[in-house]
Amino acid sequence: MSDQLIGILSFPVLLTMIFLRVPIGLSMFVTGLIGLILVTDGTQVPFGRLKSETFTTFSSYSLSIIPMFLLMGHFATLGGMSQALFKAAESFLGHRKGGVAMAAVGACAGFGAICGSSLATAATMGRVALPELRRYGYDGGFSTAALAAGGTLGILIPPSIVLVIYAILTEQNIAKLFLAAFIPGIIAALGYVLAISIYVRIYPDSAGLRARVPYGARFAALVKIWPVMLVFLAVVGGIYAGWFTPTEGAAVGALGTGLIAWGNGGLTRASLADSFIVTARSTAMIFFIILGAAFYNGFLALTQVPQGIAEWVGTSGFSPYMILILILVFYLILGCFMDSLSMILLTIPIFWPVMQGLDFGFVSMLDLHMARAWEAMAAAPDITPRVLDGLREVFASGGVPDTAQASAVAAIQTHFEAEPGMIESVFQTLAAGEELTRDQIRALELRRLNQGALNGINSELIAIWFGILVLIVVEVGLITPPVGMNLFIINAMEKTTKLTDTYKAVMFFVASDLARVVLLMVFPVITLMFITW
Amino acid sequence: MHRVFLILSRIMAIAGGVMLAALILLTVYSVLARALDRLFHAMIGADMAPGLARWMIDAGVGPLLGTYEVLEAGIAFVIFAFLPICQITGGHATVDIFTAQMSEGANRVLRGVTEVIFAAVLVLIAVQLYGGMMSKLNSGQVTLELAFPVWWSYAISLLGAVLAALVAVYLACVRAVEMVTGRVVLPADLGAEH
Numbered sequence: 001m002s003d004q005l006i007g008i009l010s011f012p013v014l015l016t017m018i019f020l021r022v023p024i025g026l027s028m029f030v031t032g033l034i035g036l037i038l039v040t041d042g043t044q045v046p047f048g049r050l051k052s053e054t055f056t057t058f059s060s061y062s063l064s065i066i067p068m069f070l071l072m073g074h075f076a077t078l079g080g081m082s083q084a085l086f087k088a089a090e091s092f093l094g095h096r097k098g099g100v101a102m103a104a105v106g107a108c109a110g111f112g113a114i115c116g117s118s119l120a121t122a123a124t125m126g127r128v129a130l131p132e133l134r135r136y137g138y139d140g141g142f143s144t145a146a147l148a149a150g151g152t153l154g155i156l157i158p159p160s161i162v163l164v165i166y167a168i169l170t171e172q173n174i175a176k177l178f179l180a181a182f183i184p185g186i187i188a189a190l191g192y193v194l195a196i197s198i199y200v201r202i203y204p205d206s207a208g209l210r211a212r213v214p215y216g217a218r219f220a221a222l223v224k225i226w227p228v229m230l231v232f233l234a235v236v237g238g239i240y241a242g243w244f245t246p247t248e249g250a251a252v253g254a255l256g257t258g259l260i261a262w263g264n265g266g267l268t269r270a271s272l273a274d275s276f277i278v279t280a281r282s283t284a285m286i287f288f289i290i291l292g293a294a295f296y297n298g299f300l301a302l303t304q305v306p307q308g309i310a311e312w313v314g315t316s317g318f319s320p321y322m323i324l325i326l327i328l329v330f331y332l333i334l335g336c337f338m339d340s341l342s343m344i345l346l347t348i349p350i351f352w353p354v355m356q357g358l359d360f361g362f363v364s365m366l367d368l369h370m371a372r373a374w375e376a377m378a379a380a381p382d383i384t385p386r387v388l389d390g391l392r393e394v395f396a397s398g399g400v401p402d403t404a405q406a407s408a409v410a411a412i413q414t415h416f417e418a419e420p421g422m423i424e425s426v427f428q429t430l431a432a433g434e435e436l437t438r439d440q441i442r443a444l445e446l447r448r449l450n451q452g453a454l455n456g457i458n459s460e461l462i463a464i465w466f467g468i469l470v471l472i473v474v475e476v477g478l479i480t481p482p483v484g485m486n487l488f489i490i491n492a493m494e495k496t497t498k499l500t501d502t503y504k505a506v507m508f509f510v511a512s513d514l515a516r517v518v519l520l521m522v523f524p525v526i527t528l529m530f531i532t533w
Numbered sequence: 534m535h536r537v538f539l540i541l542s543r544i545m546a547i548a549g550g551v552m553l554a555a556l557i558l559l560t561v562y563s564v565l566a567r568a569l570d571r572l573f574h575a576m577i578g579a580d581m582a583p584g585l586a587r588w589m590i591d592a593g594v595g596p597l598l599g600t601y602e603v604l605e606a607g608i609a610f611v612i613f614a615f616l617p618i619c620q621i622t623g624g625h626a627t628v629d630i631f632t633a634q635m636s637e638g639a640n641r642v643l644r645g646v647t648e649v650i651f652a653a654v655l656v657l658i659a660v661q662l663y664g665g666m667m668s669k670l671n672s673g674q675v676t677l678e679l680a681f682p683v684w685w686s687y688a689i690s691l692l693g694a695v696l697a698a699l700v701a702v703y704l705a706c707v708r709a710v711e712m713v714t715g716r717v718v719l720p721a722d723l724g725a726e727h
Contacts (some may be wrong), residue, residue: 017630018627019628019631019632020631020632020643020647021627021628021629021631021632021640021643021647022627022643022647022650023625023626023627023647024625024626024627024628025625025626026647026650029654030650030654033654047657047661049660050657050658050661050662051662051664051665051667051668052665054658054661054662054694055609055662055665055686055687055690058608058609058612058613058690059605059606059608059609059686059690060605060608061604061605061608062600063608064556064604064605064608064611067553067608067611067612067615068553068557071550071553071554071557139609149587243564243568244564247604248560248561248563250566251556251560251561251564252560252561252564254557255557255558255561272550273547273550275550276546276547276549276550276551276553277547277550277618279545279550279553279615280546280549280550280614280615280618280619281546281615281618281619281624282624283611283612283619284616284618284619284620284624285613285619285624285625285626286614287612287615288616288619288625289626292680333547337630339626340629341626342626368555399680412658456709474663482630483628483630502592
């Protein structure tokens with residue numbers, strides 16, 4: 001049997017094991033181990049790997065962010081912040097049609113900003129919002145569905161544990177991924193609010209009304225959520241501003257939420273021990289999957305299967321968007337049976353090389369030349385991008401620069417000690433929609449304008465865009481029957497509601513999710529607008 | 534027997550949690566120290582209370598050396614220490630939608646086989662971790678900045694790995710007995726109480 005065949009056959013074996021309820025991490029580990037034994041003819045290589053690989057997998061600076069975020073999320077649930085968030089959102093939205101449910105979604109979004117896990121977000125907000133929803137006559141199936149959907153904002157809005165794992169697997173910058181997830185996260189929350197308002201118009205009996213809250217009380221409620229804002233700004237803002245690494249950000253966040261919980265009296269010795277135990281369980285579960293995935297992917301890489309698939313897809317002639325759609329549909333289906341983290345760990349090492357090889361044409365060589373030339377020229381004294389844009393327009397229309405513009409050109413020329421006419425020619429070339437010539441590039445002292453640099457930029461943009469799309473489709477799995485974990489968790493809290501009622505109502509939110517996937521796929525700029533390259 | 538392992542696992546998990554908390558404090562401290570260092574140097578540069586700034590820097594307020602190394606060593610202990618509690622409370626992620634339709638007998642067999650494989654794997658991991666520790670001990674490798682022996686980190690990690698292996702072997706024995714005799718010793722869903 002060739003190595004590649006062994007690699008391919010390992011998929012059905014692995015899936016069979018997983019579907020026979022063998023823990024997912026264990027399935028991947030065992031498949032990888034046996035595969036390695038077969039491919040390398042003996043136990044020497046795999047057992048030798050184990051001597052250091054388990055340790056190095058667990059002893060990872062970047063992965064240490066996971067237990068810290070988990071602990072942070074748990075402290076956040078102890079801190080009473082969920083109550084404050086819900087009250088604030090309710091005072092602004094509660095009097096609208098379906099407003100209390102909208103408030104629950106809004107509070108979930110707020111909570112998602114300090115908690116990286118969907119299940120924790122759903123469970124915590126469920127405890128706070130469900131009694132309130134019942135009080136105002138909201139239908140059980142509708143309430144539970146709204147909260148289950150709202151909970152998925154936990155992983156979408158940064159910080160997000162799944163995004164951390166994705167960033168590590170694809171070797172991307174965590175800060176950029178967090179930044180990219182922000183707008184889609186807000187769109188998600190708005191989409192759910194829209195789904196709620198449509199639902200209550202189709203089924204007017206499903207929601208009661210609540211009195212309007214005066215503005216003074218609204219702002220009083222808003223002020224109470226300052227600790228959440230502070231922690232979120234410190235963690236996500238700090239990571240993005242480069243004050244600290246993502247791991248340090250997670251540590252700051254864990255300490256911050258810990259202090260909030262302590263300040264609110266939620267953190268006692270017993271609840272601290274309990275937080276450790278809960279964090280321990282989820283951390284160990286995640287890391288065992290990471291270990292299994294590392295082992296399995298090590299084996300797969302040796303069989304050359306991922307490269308083979310990427311090559312095959314590259315030469316198959318399918319359009320890039322077709323392939324992307326197929327992958328996303330695959331995630332939607334698999335998401336009905338499997339949890340998001342396992343799916344990402346299992347499939348990204350196979351799908352990422354495929355995606356990386358596709359050309360979505362985000363940035364062209366011309367864009368790159370233009371951007372780098374602009375950056376370089378803006379470094380000259382008194383030159384702003386606005387001045388540069390003005391100059392390009394003048395040259396594009398074939399006009400003559402006015403005095404101010406002429407002096408700007410002169411300033412740039414002096415800055416670069418360029419020959420007379422060179423700067424004008426740069427503008428003429430770019431205005432004509434052409435790439436810069438070798439001489440022009442040298443005159444502006446531009447570097448890294450080759451194909452390699454361009455591929456790097458496009459690959460990063462694809463990674464970020466694909467990551468956010470995948471994050472959304474795997475998160476849909478949390479609220480789709482038959483095994484949507486969020487549905488179970490919330491439904492279990494509301495004993496009188498049948499699971500099928502939750503299923504029915506959640507379809508509105510699933511539809512909102514799918515619409516969002518299409519929106520983000522058709523307009524990559526929504527995800528990528530803040531990403532600098 | 535079950536109680537003993539459960540209590541041991543809980544103690545191990547809490548020890549891991551305390552270590553995690555310590556690492557968090559250390560990391561935050563290093564962030565603060567770095568920020569202050571930058572502030573004091575900026576103060577000297579801008580001639581704002583340079584005496585105070587110089588005094589603080591001389592007093593040892595500055596970036597902490599080797600935080601990264603301590604974090605990596607400590608986090609390995611944390612993760613290994615977290616394994617036993619996950620094992621004994623059945624916390625691993627599974628897909629049980631298909632097995633839910635199968636008979637109780639078939640499920641018993643699956644549980645038995647799975648736990649035996651799991652125990653074998655965790656024993657293998659612990660044994661190989663010990664092997665890894667011995668080779669680091671013999672090579673005398675030390676970390677870059679703080680120069681503490683690498684095998685120390687392996688040694689503390691081994692504690693959790695060994696307990697996890699013991700717990701897994703115990704669970705495998707229980708499930709094997711259940712598989713053969715058909716008697717129910719432990720509930721199928723160990724995590725139900727959590």
